[in-house]
Amino acid sequence: MRPDPAVAIKDLRIALPRGGERAYAVDGVSFDLNPGEIVCVVGESGSGKSMCAHALMGLLPDSVTAEAGTILFEGRNIVPLDENGWRDLRGRRIAMVFQEPMTALNPLMRIGDQMAEMFEAHGLLSPRQRRDKSLDLAREVGLPDPERIVRAYPHQLSGGQRQRAMIAMALALEPAVLVADEPTTALDVTTQAQILKLIRDLQRSRNMAVMFITHDFGVVADIADRVVVLRHGKVVEQGSAAAVLGQPQHPYTRALLAAVPSIHPPQRLALGDRNKAIEAIGLDKTYVTSGGWFRPDRTVQAASQVSFSILQGETLGLVGESGSGKSSVARLVVRLIKADRGTVRIGDIDLTCLEGNALRDQRRRIQMIFQDPFASLNPRRKVGQIISDGPIAHGSDPKMAQTRCRELLALVGLDPGAMERYPHEFSGGQRQRIGIARALALEPEILVADEAVSALDVSVQAQVLNLLEDLKTRLGLSMLFITHDLRVAAQICDRIAVMQRGVIVELKQTAALFAAPEHSYTRELLAAVPGQKKQVSLSK
């Protein structure tokens, strides 16, 4: 006989405000959280997974209401609780870890004080004991040099350390239930692996029930005991991790798993001796932040002696963690920022020494696809204008540009009627297609994709990757593909360059890199990719 569940959610239904895309954010969701068990709630954006978490914390926004259903916690229904009741429960019995540790911590308070505040809020312990306790907590979550770090401010910590501090705060009052809302999404892979291990260890030693919200099946495979798959606010499948990942029953779960890119690179055709499409030689870029009158300047080396070349029709991947300088390299290559030293050569033209109109003319040969599909399209211009602006600027006849725009939209799989609509009427994946059409409008030779699929859900990500691959072969494009996701890189790149602190530490054929990584940093990155122990991907 199992022990009683710590939390039992039954037929929970949360109504969205009128005029939304659907009536209920969460519709008839039931699942249990048991002590000593990690339940992963998986789903794509808009599936209602965060709403579940917020309902469990009593943090639903005013505009939505829990209309029906119960959440049983320690034998009573907590849905109708008032603010005082919640205040007593939150932090003490149910705690939460948020996605973005920088915004979840108060930037003006020392880490130790923020931990001590947890006890203060519930009127526990004396100030002295609180201080000692926060030191213990810092030690327990593995923060280095705890005495120093409790006196530090959030901005002085790394992303991983901040998330550790958040976890320490959540654990301070020994809650029975921990709700973690995408706690590792904002972190680098190596840090993510450490945080996942920490949550797992703490959960075991304290016998907590953990509700872990994520969109990443790799993470699910590493951490989950049970899995709940949500889609449009409804549970499509739930069961043990082995069952859901191993023998998914519902077609949606199968489709999601099939969309997860495999970490094993597919066989790629050798490109032989082709001409170089673009060559970067010895790029250097240092950012200098002026320190004012009495402080020294702060310098960050974003790129140091970065050299690579891309053959015609080849995809070169640039992988690395945040702050490794890969986005800076992308911007150096398209000359959005100026290099301190070094050259970028397209064919026989040196892009780095061009100015003014000459530069504008050559720009059409190298185009960029941006990361954020919501920020990369001007909200006040119609899609047709967004795509045809470029060709018109290069002297194309507006009528011709319109026709071309229609062809491009068809090419990226959108309806030509999209021309008359504004970007906000499209989903993230569709917007990214528009971004691709804009880049292709100028018939470039080289595409630079800066984290072009990182902001998309897995199923959409797979579609956009297929589209890029297909376009590349059909139009004979070369591509510089920047990503932090090694699974994606494995699928799309011919060669991969690994960057660390502004330096390319290893550059090899994809298959060779995955089979025999030479540099210690590459090995570390590969080892940290989640979900390698169990098979998560059904693709290939």
Place this chain on the structure above:
Amino acid sequence: MMRFLRQLMRNPSGLIGLIIVVTAIAIALFGPLIFPTSPWRMVQRPFLPPFALSAVPLGTDALGRDVFAGIIYGARVSLLVGLVSTLAALAVGIPLGAVAGYFGGRIDDALMRFTEFFQTIPSFALAIVLVAILQPSIYSIVASIAIVSWPPVARLVRGEVLSLRSREYVQAAIVTGQTHRWIIWHEVLPNALSPVIVLASLMIATAILLESSLSFLGLGDPNLISWGYMVGAGRTVIRQAWWITVFPGLAILLSVLGLNLVGEGLNDALNPRLARDGR
């Protein structure tokens, strides 16, 4: 556009403001057609109290001139000065701010120091000096009000442009080879405009007050009657004939209040975060 108007309507204070402003504009446009008598003409005995004769409902001033006619004709001057000087201030402030914010660096430094030069001088003092030097006329009043009120516009636009400049769609426009002018005009400015519209509606109110203050001090256009002039002229006899100052004063109060309410309503309607939030 219709959706935007509906947003504005939903806010009751904004609606009241809009009604006041529309009424004021209607009076300025059509009032003189209905009351063709010149406000300078003496129509009755001096110091006739209000509500005594239906021909002069708001009484007469020290020279026997109709106060009601003065208010109607004064609306033209006050609103015109408010509108034109604000447009002139926008015409200076928006390009300066946009150029400073877009190009940054030394251009930004130079333009912003220039702006600060105007901001450090008390604006009313500067306006008085300018009008006094240029001789009081409707043109010099409009010019001086515009000169003292463009710096906040430039600052606001610069700030907006500075944050929009690093947006990905602006970078995308650079990569596709657009010229700087095109990018500022098509990509940056349209997205920076909503706070400017709000500021502009409040600036019209400030300009009306400035004009009134100048006229009150006797620096108004001697050929045109304005509310400020009427308040100024009546202040010496305020104890014997309160109506000469109170009614034009009320006119100023109402139109400025109306414009402020419209500005606030616009702010709520144009600010997507406030408009949609349930809280």
